[in-house]
Amino acid sequence: MILIFLGPPGAGKGTQAAHIVSRYGVPQLSTGDMLRAAVAAETPVGKKAKAIMDAGDLVSDDVVAAIVEERIEADDCAPGFLLDGFPRTVAQAEMLDAMLQKKERRLDAVIELQVDESALLDRLRSRIAETKARGDEVRKDDNEDTFKKRLDVYREQTAPLIPFYENQGKLKVVDGMGAVEEVTAAIDAILSEFQPDSVAENG
Numbered sequence: 001m002i003l004i005f006l007g008p009p010g011a012g013k014g015t016q017a018a019h020i021v022s023r024y025g026v027p028q029l030s031t032g033d034m035l036r037a038a039v040a041a042e043t044p045v046g047k048k049a050k051a052i053m054d055a056g057d058l059v060s061d062d063v064v065a066a067i068v069e070e071r072i073e074a075d076d077c078a079p080g081f082l083l084d085g086f087p088r089t090v091a092q093a094e095m096l097d098a099m100l101q102k103k104e105r106r107l108d109a110v111i112e113l114q115v116d117e118s119a120l121l122d123r124l125r126s127r128i129a130e131t132k133a134r135g136d137e138v139r140k141d142d143n144e145d146t147f148k149k150r151l152d153v154y155r156e157q158t159a160p161l162i163p164f165y166e167n168q169g170k171l172k173v174v175d176g177m178g179a180v181e182e183v184t185a186a187i188d189a190i191l192s193e194f195q196p197d198s199v200a201e202n203g
C-alpha cells in the first residue's frame with residue numbers, strides 16, 4: 001500500500017502516520033524528519049537545508065526527491081510506505097510519478113487532511129507548550145511568524161496538488177477537525193477498501 005498524507009502544517013499528518021505504521025505495517029517516510037536528521041548530523045544536504053527550513057521555505061525539489069528515491073529502495077518499503085510531507089510541489093509529484101513508474105509500483109491513495117487555519121494555529125501553540133513541558137527543544141520553524149509563512153507556502157506551492165491528485169482519481173478527503181480517534185476512524189474507513197491481497201499485489 002503506497003499512500004500520501006497531504007495537509008497544511010499542523011493538520012495531524014505525523015499524528016495519523018503513527019497509526020498507519022502500527023496498523024498497516026508500512027513505514028512512515030517523513031521528509032521533514034529526514035531533513036531535520038540531516039541538519040542535526042550536519043551533512044552537506046543538512047547544511048544547505050537548515051536556513052531554508054528555519055525560514056519556513058521549501059528545500060529544493062531535486063534534493064528532496066533524491067532523498068525519497070533512495071529511501072524507498074530500502075527493504076522495509078517493499079510492502080509499501082506512507083509519504084508524510086512529500087510531495088509538496090507539483091514538480092515533486094511528477095518526480096514521484098516517474099520514480100514509481102520506473103520501479104513498477106503504484107500510488108494507491110492521497111489522503112488530504114482538512115483543518116481550519118485557526119485550529120492549526122491552536123495546534124501549533126499546543127505543540128510548542130507540550131514540547132517545552134517535556135523539556136525538549138522546540139523546532140526552529142515552530143513559532144507563529146514562521147508558521148504563517150509555512151501556511152502561505154502550503155497555499156501557494158502545495159495546495160495545487162489537490163487538483164493534481166483529483167485528476168488522477170487518487171484524492172480522498174478527510175475532515176481533520178475532529179478528535180484524533182475520529183480522524184483515525186475516517187482514514188481507516190477509506191483504507192478498508194484496500195484488502196490484504198491488494199496490499200500484497202502493490203508491494
Ligand code: AP5
Binds near residue numbers: 177
Ligand atoms: P514537516 O516536518 O513536514 O512539517 P509540516 O508539514 O509543516 O507538518 P507538521 O509536522 O508541522 O504538522 P503535522 O501535519 O505532521 O501535524 P502533527 O501531527 O505534528 O516540514 C518541515 C519543513 O521541512 C518544511 O517547512 C520544509 O522546509 C521542509 N520540507 C519537508 N518536506 C519537504 C518537501 N517535500 N519539499 C521541500 N521541503 C520540505 O500535529 C500538530 C499538533 O496538533 C500536535 O501537537 C498534535 O498532537 C496535534 N493534533 C494532531 N491531530 C489533532 C487533532 N485531530 N485534534 C487536536 N490536536 C491534534
